Amino acid sequence: MTNAQFHDTKLIWNYHQMGHTPRHCSAAIGLGSHDLGVATTAAGLYRAGHFPVVVFSGGNSPTTRARFPCGEAVHYREHALSLGVPDEVILVESKAANTGQNIAFSRELLADAGVTVDSLLLISKPYMERRSYATCRKLWPEVEVVCASEPLELEDYIKSIGDEKLVVDMLVGDLQRVVEYPKLGFAVEQVVPGDVYDAYERLVCAGFDSRLVAL
Template identity: 60%
Template sequence: MISAQAWADAQRLWDFQQMGHELRPCSVAIGLGSHDLGVADTTADLYHRGMTPLIVFTGATSRTTRDRMPRGEAEHYRERAMELGVPADAILVEPRARNTGENIRFSRALLEDYGAVVSSVLLVSKPYEERRAYATARKLWPEVEWVSASTPMTLADYIDSIGDARLVIDMLAGAQQRLMIYPQQGFMIEQRVPDDVTAAYERLRDAGFTSRLVTDTATQK
């Protein structure tokens, strides 16, 4: 059973991750690979709305995606976007990245090799990782303007889409922990974390929502 306090704390972390950026046209959209094909759907929607002329999908595989996305997260995202009407020549694929830092570094290198002139980026992530992705991107590619985006949905709807409430809360706790400890490791910029968000994270950690927490902070995951 998940307590009422845990639900409230999860909602607080979910709300904090939402950056609330106003969407606007950008030079390129970067869709961060994961288990969630909704990232590809949202990136394709942004393309059709004229928010970007070019898409980079980035991601290899992980323990949670190697079975369902055997050709790699970025390649499955590309296939999904093409199913949704995005032309192949508007999509670049970066197939090697295995963490958020590599997503940004490898995508930047790919765009430079492609000859793209990039002044702004729509950064498309899972809803519970908007702020973490933004903080990483700002650290690693500070010369461009970043606009965070994700699929607009509630925490309850996201849990329904995943089908595992405890896993989602574990992921929320993991994303928040990284946001708090990775700046000291040089992986992302510092962001002010309100006291009530820190307290919510600590209660979830102490309640056992720990499967996605980092124990070795020397490597970004």
């Protein structure tokens, strides 16, 4: 990645993060992915007293099956338990295959558990905050949404994943979804600054496109 491409990636990275300050919420949802940092962050936020119950949501996908053979939510739960989160505060939703299902299925699970939710701490990968926020606002508009993720700089996140191109591809793919999914009814619209969109187009033209979806 050139210096210019890193600058473009950093613009998109910063845009994806909502900049919310974690606070106490009725419940939390840890969105399943390849990134165990979501469960690590959930454990820290639980210890800080920010929620009384957490749903770990996620089944298997082609990109996580090898890493989490029992399903994303199951491995998140095991990791959170190892970090001292009590089993009784964890709910596991192991069928969701996309972010919309993460939200919808977790909402059902919380309702079945008798949890009244008026505010929600949404825990995701760092570059997925904005898309998860937009999705939740569409599917669960009556709750207040607070976004959280592992507090890493882009350089540190790339090191933690160990694949620079993959990280850039994922950031680019999530921005495409932020732009396009509202048109499909999957999320609420988000304003994308011109410099961020220009950075996106340059990175796509440079070949950082493996995580784009066909529309």
